[in-house]
Amino acid sequence: MSSAQPWRQAIVLSRFDLADGHELLLHSCEDCACPVSDEQAVHRHVLPPPAAPDDSCWVRASDVAEFPLEGEYRLLFNPLSSAGVVVVNGSALDIFRDFRLPAVPGDVARSRPGRAVEISQAFGRLAQLELIHPAGQRPRPEFHDGQVLTAWLHVTNGCNLRCPYCYVNKSAEPMDESVGRAAVEAVMKSAVSHGFPSVKLKYAGGEATLNHRLVISLHAYARELAAACGLRLYATLLSNGVRMPASLIQACKAEGIRVMISLDGLGDQHDIQRPFVNGKPSFQFVERTIAQLIRQDLAPHLSITVTGRNTSGVADVVRFALERELTFSINLFRDNNCAASFPDLRYEEQAITEALLKAFAVVEDLMPRWSVLGSILDRGQLLEPRQRSCGVGQDYVVISQRGKVAKCHMEIERTLGDVFAHDPLQLVRQDRTTALNLIVDEKEGCRDCSWRYWCSGGCTVATFRATGRYDIKSPNCNIYKSIYPQALRLEGLRLLRYAASG
Ligand code: SF4
Ligand code: SF4
Structure with missing residues (x-):
């Protein structure tokens, strides 16, 4: 977008914008042994402070998936981050894309005259939500022990x-x-x-x-x-x-x-x-x-x-x-x-x-x-x-x-x-004789899957019954891969509806 064109204020939305966001995360643990505890849900409510622009190079996280949402809004999801679904409007998406290659935030701001404050704020939010990161420091997923x-x-x-x-x-x-x-x-x-x-x-x-x-x-x-x-x-x-x-x-x-x-x-x-x-x-x-x-x-x-x-x-x-x-x-x-x-x-x-x-x-x-x-x-x-x-x-x-x-x-x-x-x-x-619950990186077919840290390879007992193995992807894998993107879309629409209105 050139500086001569009209632009809208950059909008970046995540579940952290919902005042009661942590209370609105429901786990399906009622009928199984869900590994996400209520305490962890509360912890997730705390985000690191937004990054202040400096003279170092930043780049968009390479694993981020982009999906169209509604109108000018798009959904961004970094599977290696805990930030979850993020919704951006066209202006914020442009700023995000400015970091397709490593770039200094100040240079990005200078390339869009008159928008320095807005770009600084959008940069801080995108960095806070781990969609962009310092070049060479790819985010790694954080795993928590059950509480x-x-x-x-x-x-x-x-x-x-x-x-x-x-x-x-x-x-x-x-x-x-x-x-x-x-x-x-x-x-x-x-x-x-x-x-x-x-x-x-x-x-x-x-x-x-x-x-x-x-x-x-x-x-x-x-x-x-x-x-x-x-x-x-x-x-x-x-x-x-x-x-x-x-x-x-x-x-x-x-x-x-x-x-x-x-x-x-x-x-x-x-x-x-x-x-x-x-x-x-x-x-x-x-x-x-x-x-x-x-x-x-x-x-x-x-x-x-x-x-x-x-x-x-x-x-x-x-x-x-x-x-x-x-x-x-x-x-x-x-x-x-x-x-x-x-x-x-x-x-x-x-x-x-x-x-x-x-x-x-x-x-x-x-x-x-x-x-x-x-x-x-x-x-x-x-x-x-x-x-x-x-x-x-x-x-x-x-x-x-x-x-x-x-x-x-x-x-x-x-x-x-x-x-x-x-x-x-x-x-x-x-016990090593029943229901071996291996980590997803040990499961054949899952190791390179972009959904692996969210799917985790399915129920180990069901997989063993279907395949005779614990160290392999779920027999429901194709179903999961079909529905995950659509579920993300639902989350994006929820954020648009409730986070955008405060
Ligand atoms: S079961 Fe399928 S979707 Fe799930 S982590 Fe394994 S390969 Fe990915
Ligand atoms: S092994 Fe399967 S059935 Fe048993 S608690 Fe885990 S997900 Fe539920």
Whole structure:
């Protein structure tokens, strides 16, 4: 652009421009062992101060991807930085492109007379967001150790539904109080001895509400122990949503326990894969529970599992969630022994990609203030660079109804010891025989992928089941590569809508 042409003030937007930005980052950790902790989300809110122009040469980061967005706006994304999606207008894009080759900021300003202040400010923002960097000092991704020890407490092995994709070899056996207390004690001890400041308990099963009295009493005990140990405590109740006793709702509200409900579609689309034991449909019960929770100011998070059966209804259930201002996550069916006799659960790449893109269109239509980048991409998340797709073997323990310890809830029967005699975290960290959760750079096919520090190569248990290997890319790789750019676009549109308006 020549100096004679009209120009608009350079605009550079990122999630850090949202006043409540860190609270709007949602992780899909409610139903898996998410490696991004709540503490890390808070840390990300702090950016380094903007760089002041000096006489050194700066250059645009070579890995930055550019996508068109809306009108003059474009999206910039540096996969090796923690800054996330950045939206720029045409003027800011011109300044960014001025650093295609190493350039001194002062020279760039002089090439655009009358815009020195604006260029200095835009330069500072682009540098702060690691889109340009001092020549020869390419940004490197920063990885953080987990700050939250997450424990799956399998409070019952029983369930009133018979979802064909469920990996639990069900029985009526509940966890009893003594096992539950021993489990909570062991988790707290693990957290303290391994230096975690926080613990997150997931009350799960089976159907956790079938043992709701234990959930309530265990949580009270966990709260006492956490306070005595100086630990922060988070908790989530995972439920099929068929019925939620009033006492449990009150306890969740009083104790700040989040509720996650599985909802796979509307009407038949849900019932086709979440029937009662007797085969009857469950949707109307789940819908009623969701309405009840919303009325009682305990808005649930919805977990949507996509299989070959319900692909056509994913967009509808996403619309259902957004119209009620509910957060949600989308998970792709993971094959397992219990589901082996239902071949129609397996999905076609193209069908599932199309279904996800239709759901993304609904997100665009009803754009929420919160970022969907951590929750709509199965095991991928585009919120924070990371080396592993989940916390298995690092900061996640699974405890069965009998107090046995396993690495992943999908492999709850592959036990390593128990909470009565062992430090559960030590057990899972030492184990080299089950669910090897390798870093993404060790996975064949992932090492050179530009998405690697955001995707991390997918669920290790699912990959092993499909390929017999842990050190290889996810069988969902093609799906992931198709949806990641579209997800970034959604984030760009969110920033345009909410960050631009302050
Ligand atoms: S699974 Fe595919 S998209 Fe993910 S990091 Fe590996 S190669 Fe990249
Ligand atoms: S191994 Fe897979 S199923 Fe298990 S916690 Fe990790 S992502 Fe979830």
